[in-house]
Amino acid sequence: MNYETLVQVMRRLALEAGDKIMEIYNSDDFEVKSKSDQSPVTEADEAADALISAGLREAFPDTPLVTEEQAESHTQDVMTFLIVDPLDGTKEFVKRRGDFTVNIALVEEGVPVRGVVYAPAKGRMFYTDSMGNSVEETGPFDKETPGELTPLSVSKPDNEALLVVASKSHRDQATDDYINKYAVKDSKSAGSSLKFCLVATGEADLYPRLGRTMEWDTAAGHAVLNGAGGRVVRFDDHTPLAYGKAEFANPFFIAYSPDVDLKEG
Structure with missing residues (x-):
């Protein structure tokens, strides 16, 4: 290519x-x-x-x-x-x-x-x-x-004052419960793949997604975040989110700056 x-x-x-x-x-x-x-x-x-x-x-x-x-x-x-x-x-x-x-x-x-x-x-x-x-x-x-x-470059986050972004249309109690495990300075909502981009620009440190997504929802934002030094991992075991899965369906995931101290789900 x-x-x-x-x-x-x-x-x-x-x-x-x-x-x-x-x-x-x-x-x-x-x-x-x-x-x-x-x-x-x-x-x-x-x-x-x-x-x-x-x-x-x-x-x-x-x-x-x-x-x-x-x-x-x-x-x-x-x-x-x-x-x-x-x-x-x-x-x-x-x-x-x-x-x-x-x-x-x-x-x-x-x-x-x-x-x-x-x-x-x-x-x-x-x-x-x-x-x-x-x-x-x-x-x-x-x-x-x-x-x-x-x-673009991801943030150098303060783990005592994190900036979190979550889904505007799909935010639920499970997401809020997970976000509450962190010391959060500010939490905002955004739609679509913009959430990955906000982490890539340093406007947010952490984006957890505890809901159904497909690979076409995430691949471009994931690439942009990778290119800014960020990471996207599975929610369950924190291994890298891979593509080409059955029916192109994603598990829950977390997108973040690598300096965020990730919590278990």
């Missing part, structure tokens, strides 16, 4: 998908349907998926592609693949809250090594460069030429 080409393509497709999503987001009305698991899907999800999938298949025809909106892609048994969530945070999109993202990543041998997370309503874009280091690009965004780039 040519990482330089990959990063250029992923970045451009994320921006193009973001434009399509915002066109629908800013319209007077849009259709919301329910998938088989009762989760919502909109025309924005489907339009962004079609755009990104076509672009990736054209650029990387020999690399398997897994995408949330194409159920037939979920039966693959692969360890190296491209993985896409064209609109992560559909509930935030439907409620017009802005905390939604476009996510594209490359997984190699079970590890997310390159990724882009773009939040079009917030004007924030995070990605790994060709060397695997993570950056945040400042808009306005040009699809061909990157703008100002800020290198």
Whole structure:
């Protein structure tokens, strides 16, 4: 895989998908349907998926592609693949809250090594460069030429005053009980894969997720956090969260700065 080409393509497709999503987001009305698991899907999800999938298949025809909106892609048994969530945070999109993202990543041998997370309503874009280091690009965004780039690095946390981020739509008592094991200075909520990016920028130290997620929800954010020096581990045994699992389903996990003293669940 040519990482330089990959990063250029992923970045451009994320921006193009973001434009399509915002066109629908800013319209007077849009259709919301329910998938088989009762989760919502909109025309924005489907339009962004079609755009990104076509672009990736054209650029990387020999690399398997897994995408949330194409159920037939979920039966693959692969360890190296491209993985896409064209609109992560559909509930935030439907409620017009802005905390939604476009996510594209490359997984190699079970590890997310390159990724882009773009939040079009917030004007924030995070990605790994060709060397695997993570950056945040400042808009306005040009699809061909990157703008100002800020290198990302996780925090040096104070374990007596941690900054925690948790899910906006899926926070529950079990999550709060786990967070309460730590000395917390501030706790905030955020939607979609932005939570990984807040840890990558040092805006948060710790993001525990005690709920169902799929690999397309996490791979791009995980890659960005890896490239900023962070880690993502399973909640149960604190081993690295791996990809290419059965049906691409994740266990509970913790994303964090390595200097956080992790507590047992």
